[in-house]
Amino acid sequence: MKPSLPQGYEISSSPDRLDRALIHRWLSTDAYWAVGRPRELQEAAIEGSLNFGVYETATGSQVGYARVVTDRATFAWLCDVYVAPELRGRGLGNGLVAAVRDEVAALGVYRIMLATADAHEVYARAGFAPLEEPGKWMVLGRA
Template structure:
């Protein structure tokens, strides 16, 4: 079931049919530190295996922001690939998008919703995220 939330002149939707996959790939593969160079096939597989949120300008219908959640909708979620196009930044759209993700996941009673960021700590802290209490407990398998 898809959900749509109004935010100013934008609407945030979980409808996968509305996603502009070409735009998402272009944004992430060329304008982010975490997905630079990511291939289109890999990006499409990521979208297909995730819960996706798009923010759309209600005047033009064009996609203005994106977020992806990898989750089992029972115990865990990983928020990733959060991106707001430069022209839409500074008006709270990123905060509204992440709040929409948080609110959409809340009824599922997940034990953890995680994310990683180098530069947007304030955005996420405003929504309720905080640093790990004990990051020494967490490990990573990085097969690169």
């Protein structure tokens, strides 16, 4: 399954291209899982992660973001997936998630996890599925 974006958009994992202020604004004000997240915490999260941006090719403006926490060998956690509200429904999220999946798989990582309360169909198109045995998994920390 090759990732594709609508014409006029591109994905980059270059940290130099990230619009960190925009990412913080998106997540801290509009993402149910990160509302109120302090800028310093977001910066630390970016620094400790593999980051992906979606950009308009004509302007270079960032229109989407995803972050992966990984050991780059066996495990990855996909999080903070976000597409600008005015551009949702155009396939940007599908292309972003597929590109993340492929780049992380190319590292040799064989398990990518995520948690979401919505957009399950976006992740399913990239091959994600519910846990077969959720009773095996445990968590420590905030809900």
